Amino acid sequence: MEQEMVLKNEKSLSSSLKQILSKLTPSIKKDGIIKSLKNTGITLLSILLFIGLWQMGSKALYNKEADYRVEKALQERGEEAAAAERACIESGDSSCQPNTLPSPSQVWASLKSLVADHQVIRADKAAFAEKMAVTNEKMISQGKDPIVYTGRASFVDIVLTSIKTVFAGFLLAMFIAVPIGIIIGLSPSLRSAFNWFIQIFKPVSPVVWYLLVFMIVKTLYIGDSSDNAFVISFISVGLCAMWATLVNTAMGVASVDKDYINVAKILKLGTFQKVFKVILPSSLPLIFTGLRITLSVAWMVLIAIELLAQSQGLGLFVWEEFQNGANDSNSKIIVAMFVIGIIGFLLDRLMLAVQNMVSFNKNEMA
Amino acid sequence: MAYLELNNIYKTYGEGDSSTEVLSNINLTMDEGEFVAIVGFTGSGKTTLVNLINGLLQPTSGEVLFKGVPVTDTSHERGVIFQNYSLLPWLTVGQNIYMAVKEAFPKERKKDLMKRVKEYVAMVSLSPAINKRPKELSGGMRQRVAVARALAMNPEMIIMDEPLGALDALTRGNLQDEILNIWSQDKRTALLITNDVDEGIYMADRIIPLKPGPNATLGPEFKIDIERPRDKTAMNDNPEYKKTRNSIIEYLMDIGDERKTVSDVEYKLPELTPKSFVA
Numbered sequence: 065m066e067q068e069m070v071l072k073n074e075k076s077l078s079s080s081l082k083q084i085l086s087k088l089t090p091s092i093k094k095d096g097i098i099k100s101l102k103n104t105g106i107t108l109l110s111i112l113l114f115i116g117l118w119q120m121g122s123k124a125l126y127n128k129e130a131d132y133r134v135e136k137a138l139q140e141r142g143e144e145a146a147a148a149e150r151a152c153i154e155s156g157d158s159s160c161q162p163n164t165l166p167s168p169s170q171v172w173a174s175l176k177s178l179v180a181d182h183q184v185i186r187a188d189k190a191a192f193a194e195k196m197a198v199t200n201e202k203m204i205s206q207g208k209d210p211i212v213y214t215g216r217a218s219f220v221d222i223v224l225t226s227i228k229t230v231f232a233g234f235l236l237a238m239f240i241a242v243p244i245g246i247i248i249g250l251s252p253s254l255r256s257a258f259n260w261f262i263q264i265f266k267p268v269s270p271v272v273w274y275l276l277v278f279m280i281v282k283t284l285y286i287g288d289s290s291d292n293a294f295v296i297s298f299i300s301v302g303l304c305a306m307w308a309t310l311v312n313t314a315m316g317v318a319s320v321d322k323d324y325i326n327v328a329k330i331l332k333l334g335t336f337q338k339v340f341k342v343i344l345p346s347s348l349p350l351i352f353t354g355l356r357i358t359l360s361v362a363w364m365v366l367i368a369i370e371l372l373a374q375s376q377g378l379g380l381f382v383w384e385e386f387q388n389g390a391n392d393s394n395s396k397i398i399v400a401m402f403v404i405g406i407i408g409f410l411l412d413r414l415m416l417a418v419q420n421m422v423s424f425n426k427n428e429m430a
Numbered sequence: 431m432a433y434l435e436l437n438n439i440y441k442t443y444g445e446g447d448s449s450t451e452v453l454s455n456i457n458l459t460m461d462e463g464e465f466v467a468i469v470g471f472t473g474s475g476k477t478t479l480v481n482l483i484n485g486l487l488q489p490t491s492g493e494v495l496f497k498g499v500p501v502t503d504t505s506h507e508r509g510v511i512f513q514n515y516s517l518l519p520w521l522t523v524g525q526n527i528y529m530a531v532k533e534a535f536p537k538e539r540k541k542d543l544m545k546r547v548k549e550y551v552a553m554v555s556l557s558p559a560i561n562k563r564p565k566e567l568s569g570g571m572r573q574r575v576a577v578a579r580a581l582a583m584n585p586e587m588i589i590m591d592e593p594l595g596a597l598d599a600l601t602r603g604n605l606q607d608e609i610l611n612i613w614s615q616d617k618r619t620a621l622l623i624t625n626d627v628d629e630g631i632y633m634a635d636r637i638i639p640l641k642p643g644p645n646a647t648l649g650p651e652f653k654i655d656i657e658r659p660r661d662k663t664a665m666n667d668n669p670e671y672k673k674t675r676n677s678i679i680e681y682l683m684d685i686g687d688e689r690k691t692v693s694d695v696e697y698k699l700p701e702l703t704p705k706s707f708v709a
Contacts, residue, residue, distance in 0.1 A: 323516040329486055330510050331533045331583075332503075341529065345520045 115168050122167040129162035158391045166395035171402075174395035182218035189213050217376050223403060226366060226377035229294065230411075233301030233362050238355060241306040245313025245354075249347070250339070255314065266307040270365035274300040274372045293375040300369045305362035312354025316347030352419040359415050363408045378404055432459040432495075433619055434483070434587065439492035441478055452478050454645040456492070458638065463617040467630035468648070469678065470640030471686070476623045477513065479640070480591040483621065484510045496587075506534045509585030511593040515576045517564040523551060524560040527579045534583035550582040551575075554608065570601035577605070581612060587619040595625065603662070606633060614658065627678050631671060632660055637678060641685050649685070652678050 130153050138146035152160040166174070192213045200210035217225070248255045277300045285292045320343050328338045370379025382400050385393040439456035442449050452475040460466050470476050481487040482494055485504040494501040496508065517526050527547045535543065551560050554574035564572050573593060580588060590609070594602045610633055613620050624630050630637045631654055639649040652674055656665065665671045 323512065323514060324518060326486055326512070327516045327518065329504050330484065331530050332506060333533060342518065345518070348520075 118168055122165045122170075125164040126162050126167070129164050133160070133162065161391055163389070163391070163394060166392075166398055170392070170395040171398045174392050175399045177392070178219040178396065178399060182220045185216065185218040185221075188215060219381070219399075222377055222381050223407070225294075225375065226370065226379070226404075227407065229298045229301060229370065229375060229377055230359070230362050230366055232294075232298035233305060233366075234355075234359050236299065236302030237306030237309060237358050237362065240302070241309035241354070241358070242313050242351060245310045245351070246317050246339070246344070248310075249314040249317025250343070252318075255318065262307065262310065266311075268304075270300065270304045270368045271372065273304045273365075274369050276300075277303065278373070293373045297366075297369050297373040297375040297377070300373070301362050301366055304365045304369070305358045308357035308361060309351070309354035312357070313347065313351045316350030316354075317343055320346045349419070349423040352415070352422055356412065356415040356419055359411050360408060363404070363411060367404065433462040433464070433497060434458070434460040434621075435495040435498075436483070437493050437495065439479075439482060439489045439494065441475075441482060441487070442490045450644050451490075452644055452646060453482075453489075454647050456646075456648055458648060460619060460621065462619055464636070465613060465620045465622070465634045467622040467624055467634035467637045468640050469624055469627055469630050469637055469682070470646070471642045471682075472625060474640050474642040475644075475646040476625075476640060477591055479646075480510070480589055480621075480623055484508050484589050506583055507586045509580035509583055509588050511573075511576050511580045511588065511590045513592045513595060515564070515572045517572060517575055517579075519564050522561050522563055523556060523567070523575050524548075526564070526575060527551065527582050530579045531582050546582055550578040553581075553612070554578045570597050570605065573597060573601075573605065574608070577609065577612075585618070587621070588613070590620070590622045592623055592625065594629065602629070609633070610659070627675060627682070631656075631675055631678075632662060632665065637674075639678065639682055639685070649681060 130150075133153065134146050134150050137149040149160065153162070192215075196211050203210050244258075248258050274296070277296050281292055281296045281299065285295075324342050324346055325338075328342045333341065366377065367379035367382060369375075370377040371383045374380060378400050382397050385396045385400070436456050436458040439453055440451065441453040442451045444450060456479065458466075468476065468479065478487065482489055483501070485501045485508070488502070496505070518529070521529065524547055527550060528543060531538075531543050531546050535546075538546075548557070548560070551557055554577055556571060556574055556578070559567060559571060564575065567575070573596075577593065593609075594605055597605065606629060609620075612618075622630065622633060627637070635654060637652045637654060639652075641647050641649055654670075654674055656668060656670055
C-alpha cells in the first residue's frame with residue numbers, strides 16, 4: 065500500500081516535471097526552430113543554386129567569347145597567331161581575357177580588392193590629415209579655409225554618398241508630400257484642383273526630372289563654383305519618389321472611417337484636434353505604406369540620377385566602370401549591383417519595421 | 431415645455447428624382463427623466479432618426495427642439511452610444527475616454543480628469559483593461575468602453591443607437607442592467623433605439639414602434655406600467671408584460687405584412703431540382 069503511494073507520488077512527480085519541462089520548451093517553439101532551420105536551409109540552397117547557375121552561365125559566355133577570339137585570329141592572322149591567342153587566354157594574362165559576364169569568384173575578388181583599396185585610401189587620408197594638421201590649424205587661425213583631402217573616393221565613400229543622397233531625397237519627399245497630401249485629402253475641391261498636376265507629373269521619368277532640376281539649380285547656383293551635383297541629385301531623387309507618398313497620404317486622409325469623424329463631431333473636437341487626434345492617426349498606416357514605396361523608388365532612381373548628375377555615388381561608379389572597360393570593371397559593376405540590392409532590401413526592412421511600429425492593426429500588415 | 435420635441439420631421443436623402451424620403455412626419459415628445467425606446471426593423475431609418483436628434487444630421491423639414499432650443503449641432507449635453515462602438519483603435523481604453531472628458535470638461539486639471547476616467551472605467555468593470563487597445567477586447571467589453579465614454583462626459587440625455595445589437599444574449603442582459611443602474615442613479619433622460627421588443631419592455635417607460643422606411647414614421651406608443659426595478663424572470667409571468675409584448679409584436683407583424691403586400695415586384699426563380707448525392 066505504502067509502496068503504491070510512493071510509486072504514485074513518483075509518477076505524479078515525474079508527470080509534473082514533464083509538465084514543467086514542456087512549459088519551458090513549448091512544442092510550438094520546437095516546431096518554430098525546426099521551421100526556421102528548414103527555411104534557412106531552403107534559402108541557402110537557393111543561393112547555392114543561383115551561384116551555380118551564374119557560374120555555368122558566365123563560363124559558357126567566357127568560352128563563347130574565347131572561341132570567337134581564337135577563330136578570328138585564325139582567319140585574320142593564321143594558325144600560329146590562333147595558337148598564341150589560345151595560349152594567352154589559357155594563361156590567364158589580363159591583356160587578352162574575354163570581357164564578359166564575370167564569374168562569382170571574380171566578383172568576390174573584386175569585392176576584396178575594393179575593400180583593400182578602401183583601406184589604402186583611408187590610410188592615405190589619415191596620413192594626409194596628420195601631415196596637414198599643423199598647417200590647417202594655422203590657416204583656420206588666419207581665418208582661411210583648411211586644406212581638405214581631394215584624392216580619389218573609395219568604394220565605401222561612394223556607397224555612403226549614395227545613402228546620403230537617398231536619405232536627403234527621401235526627407236525632401238516626405239516634407240513635401242505628407243503636408244500637401246494631408247491638405248489635398250482634407251479638401252475635395254483642392255483634390256480636384258491638384259488632380260491634373262499629380263496625374264501629369266507622376267509618370268515623368270527620372271531622367272526628365274533630373275533635367276528639370278538641373279535647369280533650375282544651375283541658375284540658382286550661378287556664380288557659385290561649389291559642387292552642386294549632390295544638391296541636384298537629391299532634389300531629383302526626392303521629386304521622383306514623392307508621388308507614392310502624396311497619393312497615399314491624400315487617400316488615407318480622405319478615406320478616414322466615417323465613424324471616427326462622427327466621434328470627433330460628437331466630442332466637438334476643434335479642427336486642429338480633429339486633424340491631429342483623429343484623421344492623422346487613422347491614416348498613418350497608409351502614409352507609411354506610401355513612404356515605404358517612396359524609399360524604394362528613391363533607391364531605384366538614384367543610380368540613373370547620380371550617373372547624370374556626376375555625383376560621386378554608386379550610379380556614377382557603375383557608369384565609370386563601364387566606360388573604363390578594364391579587366392575587372394565588369395565584376396566591379398556586379399559588386400555595385402549586389403551592394404545596391406542589399407542596401408535597398410535593408411532600407412525596405414527598416415521602413416517595414418517603422419510601419420509596423422506606428423500601425424494600430426498589426427495583423428492587417430504584410 | 432417638453433424636454434425633447436420632434437415636430438413634423440421629414441428627412442430626404444439625395445435630390446430630384448433619385449431622392450428617397452427616409453423619415454416622414456415624425457412627432458415625438460419626451461419629458462425629463464424619461465426612458466423611451468423606439469423599436470423598429472433593421473433599415474427602417476432608426477440611425478437616421480438618432481443622428482437627427484444628436485445633431486449629426488439636419489432634418490429636411492421640421493425641427494428638433496432640445497429644451498426648447500432647435501438642434502443645429504452636436505452637443506455635450508446629449509451623449510451618444512453608437513451601434514458599432516466607434517472607439518478609436520490607436521488609443522487605449524483610458525485614452526479613448528480621456529479624450530472625451532477632456533473635451534467635455536476643458537477647465538478641469540489633468541489629475542481630476544484622470545480620476546474621472548478611472549471612475550467610469552471601474553463603473554463598467556474594465557479597470558484591468560484600461561491600458562488595452564480596443565482590438566484586444568471582446569465585443570461586449572468594447573461596448574462597455576463606449577458606454578463609459580458616453581457617460582463620463584456627464585450628458586443630460588443619453589441616446590443609444592442599438593447599443594447591444596451585436597452582443598450575445600448573456601452579455602446583453604448584463605449590460606442592460608448596467609445601463610439601467612446608471613440611468614436610475616441620477617435619472618437622466620434616455621432614448622434607446624433597438625430592434626428587440628423584450629429589451630425595450632425591460633428597460634423603457636414607453637415604447638414607440640417605427641414603421642419601416644422609406645417614409646418611416648412613428649406608430650402608436652405603448653406605455654409600460656411595470657414597477658422598477660424590474661426583474662427579468664418575474665416579468666415573464668407578469669400579465670401586464672405579456673399583454674404589452676403581445677400587442678407590440680402584433681402591431682409590428684401587421685406593419686411587416688403591410689410592407690410585404692406593398693411590394694409588387696415578382697421574382698422569377700430558376701427552376702432547380704436538388705441533386706441527390708446519396709444514390
